[in-house]
Amino acid sequence: xxxxxxxxxxxxxxxxxxxxxxxxxxxxxxxxxxxxxxxxxxxxxxxxxxxxxxxxxxxxxxxxxxxxxxxxxxxxxxxxxxxxxxxxxxxxxxxxxxxxxxxxxxxxxxxxxxxxxxxxxxxxxxxxxxxxxxxxxxxxxxxxxxxxxxxxxxxxxxxxxxxxxxxxxxxxxxxxxxxxxxxxxxxxxxxxxxxxxxxxxxxxxxxxxxxxxxxxxxxxxxxxxxxxxxxxxxxxxxxxxxxxxxxxxxxxxxxxxxxxxxxx
Numbered sequence: 001x002x003x004x005x006x007x008x009x010x011x012x013x014x015x016x017x018x019x020x021x022x023x024x025x026x027x028x029x030x031x032x033x034x035x036x037x038x039x040x041x042x043x044x045x046x047x048x049x050x051x052x053x054x055x056x057x058x059x060x061x062x063x064x065x066x067x068x069x070x071x072x073x074x075x076x077x078x079x080x081x082x083x084x085x086x087x088x089x090x091x092x093x094x095x096x097x098x099x100x101x102x103x104x105x106x107x108x109x110x111x112x113x114x115x116x117x118x119x120x121x122x123x124x125x126x127x128x129x130x131x132x133x134x135x136x137x138x139x140x141x142x143x144x145x146x147x148x149x150x151x152x153x154x155x156x157x158x159x160x161x162x163x164x165x166x167x168x169x170x171x172x173x174x175x176x177x178x179x180x181x182x183x184x185x186x187x188x189x190x191x192x193x194x195x196x197x198x199x200x201x202x203x204x205x206x207x208x209x210x211x212x213x214x215x216x217x218x219x220x221x222x223x224x225x226x227x228x229x230x231x232x233x234x235x236x237x238x239x240x241x242x243x244x245x246x247x248x249x250x251x252x253x254x255x256x257x258x259x260x261x262x263x264x
Contacts, residue, residue, distance in 0.1 A: 016044050019169050019200040020065060022076030022083060027060050027069070027224075034060045036225040037074065042169075042200050047191060049215035050204040052248045057224035058204035059099070059173055065202065066096050066171045079169055092120055095167035097175045101154045105147035109138050109157055112146060116161050124164060136160040136186060151178040159187055170194055170201035176210055188214055208244055212237045220248045 020042035027035040035057045042048050050058040063069045065078055067087040075082070081089045103112050113129045133139045136156040146154065155178055162170070170191060176184050191201050191214060205211050211218065212232075220228040220243060227247040230240075 017080055018043050018077075019046075020076070020078050020202065022065070022074065022078070024074030025061065025064055025071050025076070026073040027064060028072045034224050035064070035071075036223070038221075038224075038226055040065075040202075040219065040226075042202060044198045044200055045195050046217065047195060047201045047203060047215045048217045048219060049211040050202065050219050050221055051206065051208065051211055051244055052221035052227075053206055055223075056221040056248065058221055060224070061221075062096075062098070062171045062173050062202065062204050066094055067091055068096075093167055094169045094171060095162035095165060096171045096173075097155070097158050097162075098171075098173045101158055103146050103154055103157060106145060108143045108145055109133055109149075109160075110142040112157060113161060113164055117164060120165065122165070128164065132160045132164040133157075135163055137182070152180060152183065155179055156183055156186075159183070159190065163190065167194070168199045170199070170203075172201060172203045174205055174207075175203065176205070176207065208241055209237065212240055218243075220244060222248050222250075 018041050020040055023039045025035055025038045025040075026033075038057070038061055040048075040061070050061060052058055060069075064071050064083070067078075067083070067090050070084065075084055077083060078086075078090050079093050083090075104115065107115060110126075110129055110133065113132060114124070117124050117129075130139055130142060133142050136159050138153065138156055138160060141149070141153070146157065149157065155175075172191075175187055179187065194201060203211065203215060215232065217229065217231050218235075218240060219226055220230075228243055230243065
C-alpha cells in the first residue's frame with residue numbers, strides 16, 4: 001500500500017464529514033428503472049470506483065451526484081449540501097469529466113476557460129488561465145478554436161478547467177477514454193493531488209486495471225443496483241476481476257460471502 005493510499009485510508013476512516021452520503025437513490029426514465037435504491041458514502045481522501053458494464057447505472061449515479069439530473073426517489077448530501085436544495089452550492093465545488101465536454105466550439109481554449117470561470121463567479125487573470133493550459137499541454141493552442149481540437153485535446157481542456165477551479169470533489173465518467181499516456185498520467189496525478197488535500201473522487205469505469213491502480217474502494221454495479229462493495233486492502237487485481245465477472249457481468253449478484261467484506 002503506497003503513501004497516498006495510507007493517507008486516504010486514514011482520512012476515510014470515519015473522521016470528518018463525508019464528501020458524499022446518499023441513500024436510496026432511484027432514477028426512472030419512462031418505464032426504465034435506471035438506478036435502483038443506491039446507497040453510497042465517500043469520505044475525504046478517498047477514490048471510489050464504480051464498476052460495471054454499459055447500462056449498469058454508473059453514469060446515471062454520477063449525474064445524480066453532480067446534480068445534472070434529479071432523482072426519482074431518495075436523497076442525501078454532497079459536500080454537506082442537500083442533494084435537492086443545495087444544487088448550486090454543490091456545482092460550485094465539484095469538477096466533472098463526462099461524455100459531454102461542455103465546451104463551446106466557436107470559442108478558443110483560453111476563452112472557454114475564462115467563460116467557465118465567469119459562470120462560477122471567478123475572475124482569473126490571464127496568467128492563471130495560461131498556467132492551466134500549460135499544465136495540460138495546450139498553451140500552444142490557447143487562441144485556437146475548440147472546434148479544431150481532437151477529442152483527446154478537448155478532454156485535456158476539461159482537465160484544464162478543473163485545474164483552474166480547484167474543486168473539492170471529482171466525478172469522472174470513463175475519464176481515460178481518448179487520452180494518450182501522458183494525459184492519463186496528468187489526470188491520475190491530479191486526482192492524487194485532490195485527495196491529498198482532503199478532497200475525494202468518484203470514478204465510473206469498466207476498465208478494471210485503471211480502476212485498480214487509482215481507487216481505494218470498489219462498488220460493483222449491475223442493472224442499476226449495487227451488487228458488491230469491497231475495499232482494496234488485501235485485494236489483488238485478479239480477485240477484483242473475479243468479483244467483477246461474478247457480480248457485475250452476470251454471475252450471482254446476491255452478495256454471497258466470498259471472503260471479502262461487502263461494506264462501505
